[in-house]
Amino acid sequence: MRQVLAMTFGGLTPSYYARQLFFGVLFAAFFIYLKANAPSGISAGSIVMAIACALLYPYSRFVYERIIGFIMGNNVFFVNALLMLFVKFITMLMCWFLAIFIAPLGLAYLYWYNSRQLTDR
Structure with a gap:
């Protein structure tokens, strides 16, 4: 079990x-x-979700x-810095809010990748 946790x-x-x-x-x-400053206040569930x-x-x-690396490859795009920062912020926010759903894919990939590295030795 310890090895599975280490590989993920x-x-x-x-x-x-x-x-x-x-x-x-x-x-x-x-x-x-x-959430704490909202009129309804903050619940324990909100704190657990945030953590x-x-x-x-x-x-x-x-x-x-x-995924973006696979789609874009090694291409370089020159865009307005403010636009780039705004898009980056939005993607970071989406990844944070959807982390509970997206992260298991990353953990499964890391386990698969690291277990293949052990068998290739």
Whole structure:
């Protein structure tokens, strides 16, 4: 069981995971702040969802970047920086909110990829 967890949750490089986790925690803090200041207040379910999305966000983002890398290849596009930052923010927000649904794909891929690396040795 320990090996399965290491091949899935430990499949990302520590620097990549830390960077994406930083952004995931920022989104979670912002989400909790907005919910806490809403007239209806914040529920325990909202806090649990925000924490789960923050922890799964790096794997969700990994899936997104893999798909975009496959579609775009090594092409370079020159666009307005503000437009690029806006699109990046929107995609990050979508990956955060959908992390519970997207991250299992990334975890399954990491397990498959890392288990193949062990058998190829």
